[in-house]
Amino acid sequence: MTITEVTTQPTDAERFRHILEVQRAAYLRDGAPSWAARRSDLHNLKAALIARRSAIEEAINTDFGHRSRHETAMMELVGVVQGIDYLERNLRRFMRPTRRHTALHMRFGTNRIEYQPLGVVGVISPWNYPVNLSLMPVVTAIAAGNRVMLKPSKLTPATNAVLASMLSEVFPPEQVTIVSGDGSAFSSLPFDHLVFTGSTEVGRAVMKAASENLVPVTLELGGKSPTIIAKGHVRDQTVSDIVFGKLLSGGQTCIAPDYALVHESEIDAFVDSYDRLVKAAYPDGPTSNDYTSISNDKQYAILTDLIDDARTHGARIIEVGHRPGEAARRPHTLAPTVVLGVTDDMRIAHEEIFGPILPIFSYRDIDDAINYVNTRPRPLALYYFGNDDPDQRKVLDRTTSGNVTINGTIMHVAQDDLPFGGVGASGMGKYHGIEGFRTLSHPKGILAQGRWNATRLLYAPFGKRTDALLNFFLR
Incomplete structure (x- = not known):
């Protein structure tokens, strides 16, 4: 008797979740990448993008039926290259902790904000600018120290193939991965943040799916400008x-x-x-x-x-x-x-x-x-x-x-x-500029308490001194 072994292919949801688990484990293991590592990643991605200029122009032309190579270079490649240059120039400043005001009764302590990566960011990109609208959220997430799962539109298969080859050359899969498959399953993953660019109608569905895991979203939609x-x-x-x-x-x-x-x-x-x-x-x-x-x-x-x-x-x-x-x-x-x-x-x-x-x-x-x-x-x-x-x-x-x-x-x-x-029906959240870096970062507030602060005078047991201090704070 011959026993035939039956193998079942994983579903899109299972495949996506496995990649997410691998990326999250890598993030928890390695922690936030240094400024030098992030800058090197951005530099390498820029070089790979420029090296594939002709391949990208040809792929987008194939996906559209006809697309001007000048428009592709101008709106897809130049936009991403200049965005990377901007992030490289400003990244050290963006990453630097910022001092915040310390309350009067705790003046011997200090307050600061440190910008920490969120972890794993999901990106869903559309067909109309399949390079720019895929890579700008990706490079912003990388600059903020995150790992990324990218799901581009199924309507641009030739461009997606070029992007997949390029990204696999520059990044290990536990850092950046491009996937294809069911968009609903992707939207339902417990990312640390989800960036979606597309129509208002689909944006509503993406936000609804993300809400099941309380995933914060950035929605870049559209409307009648x-x-x-x-x-x-x-x-x-x-x-x-x-x-x-x-x-x-x-x-x-x-x-x-x-x-x-x-x-x-x-x-x-x-x-x-x-x-x-x-x-x-x-x-x-x-x-x-x-x-x-x-x-x-x-x-x-x-x-x-x-x-x-x-x-x-x-x-x-x-x-x-x-x-x-x-x-x-x-x-x-x-x-x-x-x-x-x-x-x-x-x-x-x-x-x-x-x-x-x-x-x-x-x-x-x-x-x-x-x-x-x-x-x-x-x-x-x-x-x-x-x-x-x-x-x-x-x-x-x-x-x-x-x-x-x-x-x-x-x-x-x-x-x-x-x-x-956008705002309202045209979207929520921002990327580009320092706002993009902060959108994909966690602004962790840190109080370094001094050796002396007035609030310790409020510890029990309570008495007249407590009443005097409370009256002072509530004056």
Whole structure:
């Protein structure tokens, strides 16, 4: 009789938990890495990233169908390299304990904050910037002394393969590991912190799963980021900046200008200028090497459905730029499009667009524009074009968004010393800058008590002296 041995493959949940246990055991065994070790890790990762520039550009192009190599270098690689440089320069300062005020009755002691690694950080990254939005949370976690499990999107398999090869070369698996599999199982792990970048809908599910283990989360979501153009500022530089921000990576950027608020007297001038400057940016039209296609058929269908719904409800759809009809010659490519006459019964008025479609809304005065923004969920970014005057101050004071760029688009995310993150429906928590380091650290408060302090006079047995001291503290 032959006995056949049956082997059962571990589930994603079992596999993930085993990796987490290995990383946590390594952290507890080795403790917090030194400044020199963290700096060396960052330096080695930067070198490996630069060495794979061509491979990354090719992989992302494969995953998207077509993605400009210049956009990949600019928005994926430069962002991470400069982020690493920033952390290397400032890491010693970030790690340094900070003194805190000591209460009067304990002046012979000292208070300080020491920033301690949390332990193991989970990172869930999206498909739209599969290198930058994977690696920036990873490098921030490493700078803070943590170990990392990274789960990138299944929609970018070629890029994930390059990342897996690179990370396994630079780090042992008990320090940094990239995994694939069930996102729900990953979100349910008892991490010391979880960073998620993606849609608001999925972010809710991630937060709910994490809450079962009381795992703190940083959620980088999205939403409809408005662009307010002050009356008189429909100028070539203004519109060129909007073309850049809206059409970068085919509009598939979480902080892309989602819609434009233009004074009612300047709508036609804006559309004419937008068309002309799209033509200047992409002289070969939507099949240009510089113009990025929509990353997959599903996302393309979502965008075309938004256009069809708007058209059905009476919106005016205008394809702009050179030869927009040629977009059909390249798989899941959508020509730059503006939408006029948008009303609240259209999906495009409420859903994040994530593509090269720009709805244009009119306003009568700046209060009208502000009220429009404020009746919608708080966005990840807000853009304002205008003078440094009371209207600009009013927009900054009366609207709430993740971050703001004035007289430009997108580039606040490239400022390494600014925190990045949303508010309300667009997210919670920050990374980038010192805020990112502190998000992924535990600020441990330490009191070094002096040989003498007044509180010892409050020890039992109580009496008149106790009453006198309590009266002094409660005066």
